[in-house]
Amino acid sequence: MATLNAFVSSVWTKDGSLVDADRPDPNTGGVRHGNVSWAKPDERNSSTELRRIATERDKAGNYTDFYEYYWAHMMQGNTWEHVVTWIKDLLFRVPPKRVAHAWVVLWIITVIVGGMTLWGMWPKEAPKLWVAWVSALGGMAVSTFVSAVLVKRFGDVARYVKALPPNVAKRHQIRQAGVDLLSRLIDDPEYDRIIVAAHSLGTIVAYDILAQTYTRYNDQHEDAPQPERDSLEQMIRDAKASGKLDIDAFQDQQARAFAEAKEQGSPWIVSDFVTMGAPLTHAEFLVAESDEDLRARQQNRLLPTCPPTLEYDGTTKMQHFSYSGKRDRKPGDCRTPHHAALFAYTRWTNLYSQEKAILTGDLISGPVGAAFGLPGDKGVVQGVRDIPVMPALDADGKVAEGHKRSFFSHNNYWAMDKGTDKGNSGVPHHIAELRRALRLLG
Structure with a gap:
């Protein structure tokens, strides 16, 4: 629980924007010295070693539960x-x-x-x-x-x-336990939205778990028109042709498509995927045999891309990440997102620390938008919001003013005493970006 406790402290307990400062402390009834949370037993995690961390109500009137998917004990016996x-x-x-x-x-x-x-x-x-x-x-x-x-x-x-x-049995055990936990949380009517945050090797594990869990839910929705989904598909088609995709507009449209799908009965409630220190930046070297092999796996929909991979529909004469399951297909048919359309509805934000001379920054991390983007007519369309932290970088890729490089920053993504401040907020830049990515207030 040490990792989860430290994470919760940075993104919940010490974030003064989440709870009104003049609200009495729910434990003492007196002046508060931070947002309050409690460790509670929870059978959904299937572990007597772990606890669910439950929070008090925030400004939006919501409660947040924090879970840790711990899998290191399954990877014993390394030689x-x-x-x-x-x-x-x-x-x-x-x-x-x-x-x-x-x-x-x-x-x-x-x-x-x-x-x-x-x-x-x-x-x-x-x-x-x-x-x-x-x-x-x-x-x-x-x-x-x-x-x-x-x-x-x-x-x-x-x-x-x-x-x-x-290695196969261990890989399966880790993934299956993660899929089972995530499915239990998705199926629980208590939850309205799920955010998956992962660090280091955990980003690869979380990516696999999300990809496999989504296949259980992609076709569960009402047979009804989805204009927001259609707008998202058109945005991706335009981006493939032009080579340009506005990340802000794309993530806003993802959110609208996500809300629309929920209204029409889709049980998929994973709104955001937040990665930190992700070795996924080296996907062509670590999880594939080459860049060509990585692209082939993505094209075959083995590895979901962001934006999702499109396929040509002879009925509509356009490319879609959705399909009509009817035998006698017509252009106006209601459509279903294919099994690798995960990142049509789940926004991906990636925090990385630029490495220099191995000793500063984070060699393991890096931007992932290019590796998991969608090849188009004018280059790779990138739908992941890549954010450089520790240090922040300016538009030219140079260290931004007021920031400095961090020594071996791989384990510092939620450390309050690391990195540099942004403006007069007193909050380290990387913490501010992490909180913004999590969107705990919705």
Whole structure:
């Protein structure tokens, strides 16, 4: 619960815009020192280790429940062999230009570790005492690095992103438990809207869970016209032709299509997907074999894109992310979103920290709009709102005035004491952007 408690503190407890400051504290009846929440047991999470964090009513009259989907305990038993297999795969592939320097560093580390290992095995005369001590300490350092960093830290990544026979059962277990939890929350009439927020490797897990859960609900709606959905499809068609898509207008239209679908009986209530420190930026290197392979998987609707992939309809003579299920189809038929149209109704916001020289920013993160956008006549149409934080960047991609680079910022996306302030708000820029992405007031 440590991660969830810290997250809730930043996006709920310390956000003075969510609850009227003069409202009495619901625990003491006195002056409040932050927004109040309580940890409550909840059977929906199927874990005695976890609690639901329930909040007091906000300005909009709503309550918010925070859940943590914890899956690390399912990824036990990582071994050096799992990591070696993955590293070999990375080393002998041409990396994207943006991480080529990190790829070179990985090669250097590999050569050094390999050289030290061979040197230690090579027969030689008894070394001098200082050489023996240096060798021993070097061996301990390498052993610690392999055990504490490679196996424990990268072992989860290595096993989840590679669909090798030893990994498949773990991947299925993690995804299925997540799908089950999300489905229980969607099916609960108590909830009106769900926001999925994820960090690091969790963004890949959450993306998979969302994609698989959506297939349970995409065809559950009334057989009625959907003008807002039609407007969204036209917006995407226009963007494919022009190569331009206004993110503000697109997300506003997504929200209208989402509300329309709900009014017509759609049970899908996941309005937003918020990612932080997402390795999805390297999707062609981590979850596919190449950029061409990534695009092929997206075109085949194995991996949902934002905006969603369109398909040509011979009846309407246009491209849609929806289809008519009638055998005798007509242009005016009511339509159903296809199983990969997740991001027609769910807005995606991605926070990343620009990396420089590996030591500052977040090498793991980056913009995801291009990797998960929709190829068009004039380039990739990007429907993800990518927001640079720690530091903020200006229109030219340079560090914005008043901001500075952060040292290893991967774990700081909801840390109140990191980053830089924006204006006179006193709130770090990355926290302000995270709160804006979550839209807790609706």
